[in-house]
Amino acid sequence: MTDHIHDEHCDHEHEAGINWQLVQGWVQTGILIIMGLYFIDLALPGGQLGNYINVDNFGWLTWVGAAIFLSMGIINAADLLRTRPEEHHHDHSHEHDHEHASAGSLSSWIFLGIATIPLIFGLGVPSKPLSADAISGDLSTNVSTINFGTSQSSIDIPSEQRNILDWIKAFSQSSDLREFEGQAVDVIGFVYKDAQLRGTDDFMVVRFTMSCCVADARPFGLVVDFPTGQEFSQDTWIQVKGHIEIRSIDGIDTPVILADSVEVTSQPEQPYLYF
Amino acid sequence: MEFDLTIFATRFLGIFIEATPFLLLGTLASGLIEAFVNKDDIARMVPHNPVLATIMGGMLGFMFPVCECGVVPVTRRLYKKGLPLSTGIAFLLAAPVMNPVVVASTYAAFGAGPVLYGRYIMTALVAIGVGLIFTVQNRPQRILRPQAIFVPITGGSEAVMPAESERMELLPGIKKALLLAHEEFFEMGRYLIFGSLLAAAMGTLALDKEIETLASNPVNSVFVMQASAFILSVCSTVDAFLALAFANTFTTGSILSFLVFGPMVDIKSTMMFLGVFKRRVVFYLIALPFLLTALLSIAINLNIRL
Numbered sequence: 001m002t003d004h005i006h007d008e009h010c011d012h013e014h015e016a017g018i019n020w021q022l023v024q025g026w027v028q029t030g031i032l033i034i035m036g037l038y039f040i041d042l043a044l045p046g047g048q049l050g051n052y053i054n055v056d057n058f059g060w061l062t063w064v065g066a067a068i069f070l071s072m073g074i075i076n077a078a079d080l081l082r083t084r085p086e087e088h089h090h091d092h093s094h095e096h097d098h099e100h101a102s103a104g105s106l107s108s109w110i111f112l113g114i115a116t117i118p119l120i121f122g123l124g125v126p127s128k129p130l131s132a133d134a135i136s137g138d139l140s141t142n143v144s145t146i147n148f149g150t151s152q153s154s155i156d157i158p159s160e161q162r163n164i165l166d167w168i169k170a171f172s173q174s175s176d177l178r179e180f181e182g183q184a185v186d187v188i189g190f191v192y193k194d195a196q197l198r199g200t201d202d203f204m205v206v207r208f209t210m211s212c213c214v215a216d217a218r219p220f221g222l223v224v225d226f227p228t229g230q231e232f233s234q235d236t237w238i239q240v241k242g243h244i245e246i247r248s249i250d251g252i253d254t255p256v257i258l259a260d261s262v263e264v265t266s267q268p269e270q271p272y273l274y275f
Numbered sequence: 276m277e278f279d280l281t282i283f284a285t286r287f288l289g290i291f292i293e294a295t296p297f298l299l300l301g302t303l304a305s306g307l308i309e310a311f312v313n314k315d316d317i318a319r320m321v322p323h324n325p326v327l328a329t330i331m332g333g334m335l336g337f338m339f340p341v342c343e344c345g346v347v348p349v350t351r352r353l354y355k356k357g358l359p360l361s362t363g364i365a366f367l368l369a370a371p372v373m374n375p376v377v378v379a380s381t382y383a384a385f386g387a388g389p390v391l392y393g394r395y396i397m398t399a400l401v402a403i404g405v406g407l408i409f410t411v412q413n414r415p416q417r418i419l420r421p422q423a424i425f426v427p428i429t430g431g432s433e434a435v436m437p438a439e440s441e442r443m444e445l446l447p448g449i450k451k452a453l454l455l456a457h458e459e460f461f462e463m464g465r466y467l468i469f470g471s472l473l474a475a476a477m478g479t480l481a482l483d484k485e486i487e488t489l490a491s492n493p494v495n496s497v498f499v500m501q502a503s504a505f506i507l508s509v510c511s512t513v514d515a516f517l518a519l520a521f522a523n524t525f526t527t528g529s530i531l532s533f534l535v536f537g538p539m540v541d542i543k544s545t546m547m548f549l550g551v552f553k554r555r556v557v558f559y560l561i562a563l564p565f566l567l568t569a570l571l572s573i574a575i576n577l578n579i580r581l
Binding site: 028032039042049051052053058061062064065068069071072075076079111112114115117118121122125126127128129130131133134211212213214215216217275 | 279280281282284285286287288289290291292293295296297299300303450453454456457460461464465468469472474507508509510512513514516517
């Protein structure tokens with residue numbers, strides 16, 4: 001790089017020869033473009049976005065994010081290319097001078113480093129949905145106390161088509177759980193060994209639900225009674241077929257799936273159920 | 276529970292991926308305001324009476340629909356354009372709730388009932404109340420960090436800048452808006468990233484049996500729900516659905532406190548406030564809404580009639 005003449009705003013901190021403002025401008029441009037591409041990669045069909053947010057409601061926002069990232073990256077690159085270094089003096093450069101670390105200083109590099117944290121996690125850690133380890137407390141709570149407000153009733157859905165959330169909703173919207181006795185069940189979820197069920201063969205089939213993103217994720221599950229239930233290990237995705245039995249546990253009516261079959265299956269494309 | 280890197284990464288990325296587009300839209304809005312709104316527009320828009328100006332700040336969200344991630348850069352930009360301090364604070368606190376999207380989501384979750392009305396009345400009271408407290412301080416230098424301070428145009432080194440009272444042409448304006456949004460994203464983004472890391476580390480809501488015993492207590496339930504709102508850092512556009520989960524077990528006042536305090540202040544917005552306000556002021560911006568919301572919610576729980 002040739003020697004540049006710096007404007008008076010940015011020449012006091014760095015050594016002659018390297019225009020740190022320009023270097024960091026390019027690093028920022030790189031981060032923006034990689035973020036944009038990462039968001040696109042997440043949002044494309046077959047991408048991992050479903051592990052993080054409610055794709056149905058907010059998937060489009062990821063595209064908006066990608067579009068803004070890429071536009072910012074491209075405009076910034078054009079700006080860096082077009083502007084000769086001695087002119088590289090945006091009319092907003094005074095914003096840096098007071099508080100912002102000056103280009104090339106240690107803190108300015110640390111700040112840039114922080115911006116790469118999402119990329120490090122996103123590209124460096126294998127993408128997985130929330131699993132049994134993310135469940136705290138016990139799940140086998142009294143289903144009739146869960147409130148779904150004015151959300152649509154799921155009692156009208158044919159019983160074999162209800163997913164785990166539909167079942168929990170139906171239970172909470174019903175005045176008498178006995179009406180579900182004997183109804184056919186066909187649900188997909190992952191195995192969760194609830195502490196309350198320790199000592200029995202029973203386990204739970206669980207799905208995380210969300211309305212927005214994993215910050216509001218809540219697990220819901222149904223107790224499964226299956227003779228060889230202990231063979232399934234935690235977090236295995238399974239399809240459970242059977243029918244509902246209402247048991248009285250500690251005086252509280254509790255629905256349990258009496259399973260005819262439990263089969264290992266692959267993780268659904270959308271691991272979470274959406275409210 | 277042991278630390279699980281995969282779960283931590285999922286939680287962190289979930290919050291980051293959900294919040295970042297909102298922050299980007301906020302920084303873009305801020306850039307567009309810089310390019311296309313001039314100081315005279317702001318001066319004309321804001322009433323001279325400080326009380327009226329603060330009330331207007333509380334309602335401004337319906338004009339600039341932003342959530343809690345987007346509102347911070349927009350507020351900072353409006354401050355640079357000369358928005359009064361108290362108006363900006365009322366806007367900052369109220370806008371994440373005072374916007375059409377949140378009206379819709381709260382209505383979808385709770386219907387048109389006391390929770391919907393209560394949320395809006397309380398948000399207006401708390402945001403405008405805190406804003407009014409700040410009308411006594413008329414020296415922005417004591418409140419704001421230098422990047423947010425309105426600088427009246429004087430001569431000197433800044434004279435190369437285009438006169439700020441001029442509105443920019445469309446295309447150069449958009450280009451400038453994107454360049455500013457880029458600057459601002461790197462500045463605010465790091466607070467968002469810190470906030471998301473913290474919120475992810477706190478985990479999802481662990482409502483243990485011990486906490487549920489507090490659920491029906493008129494005072495403790497409020498503090499539990501406000502603390503959860505702060506820690507969970509759920510976006511204001513959907514927090515109503517999350518609040519539903521507690522609606523049967525927790526007192527109505529505490530549900531309202533969750534819906535009022537959460538959008539004003541949470542871990543990630545606190546981090547972003549640090550980019551606008553001095554540290555001491557950020558403390559007040561957490562403590563005042565916390566106390567005011569708690570006061571109102573407890574009053575509701577105790578069925579105090581005014």
